[in-house]
Amino acid sequence: MNVITVVVDDKVGILADIAGLFAKAKINIRSVDADVVAGKGLISLELEEEDLDKGRRLLEDAGYKTEKADSAIIKLADRPGELCRITAMLSKEGISIISVHTISRDGKSTLLSLRTSKPKMAAAILKELLVVPD
Numbered sequence: 001m002n003v004i005t006v007v008v009d010d011k012v013g014i015l016a017d018i019a020g021l022f023a024k025a026k027i028n029i030r031s032v033d034a035d036v037v038a039g040k041g042l043i044s045l046e047l048e049e050e051d052l053d054k055g056r057r058l059l060e061d062a063g064y065k066t067e068k069a070d071s072a073i074i075k076l077a078d079r080p081g082e083l084c085r086i087t088a089m090l091s092k093e094g095i096s097i098i099s100v101h102t103i104s105r106d107g108k109s110t111l112l113s114l115r116t117s118k119p120k121m122a123a124a125i126l127k128e129l130l131v132v133p134d
Contacts, residue, residue: 002030002049004056005067007103007113008041015043018059025058027051037131038106042073071113072122073103074129078110086126095122 008014015034022029022045031046047055059066067073076082087097096117103111111131116122123130 002047002052004045004047004052004059005071005073006041006043006045006059007065007067007073008043010036010039010041014041017062018043018045018064021058021062022055025054027055027058035131037075038104038109038111040104040111042111042131067113071115072119072126073131074112074114074126075131076110076112076129078105078108082110086129089125090116090122093121093125094118095125 006018015032019029028048028051029045030048033044035042045055056066074086076086090097098115098117099113100115101113103113105111114122114126
């Protein structure tokens with residue numbers, strides 16, 4: 001999948017800014033998904049394969065934080081034991097965690113970016129927690 005996920009603070013005009021950057025660079029956005037969760041905007045942009053690296057550099061040069069296409073963005077309840085629960089589920093299936101990053105917390109939920117050794121299998125296991133579906 002040729003997807004870049006951008007994580008931003010929820011502000012008016014972000015999508016217009018990103019779309020403008022891509023328009024000026026003559027990069028076609030094949031599809032876009034945008035959600036706001038716990039005060040963070042998650043924007044997934046599907047690009048042509050040949051534009052993926054250029055698009056990521058363009059966004060990062062403009063100050064946007066991007067997540068790798070093989071990262072799963074998941075939403076957990078913000079309570080003790082949730083990280084243990086999901087990591088145990090993955091471990092049971094022989095899936096290694098390459099990296100995990102907290103994107104945001106609001107006291108009720110936590111957003112995590114998770115990279116694993118088997119992204120498709122992990123996405124299937126965690127499908128009910130995915131914020132940006134595969």
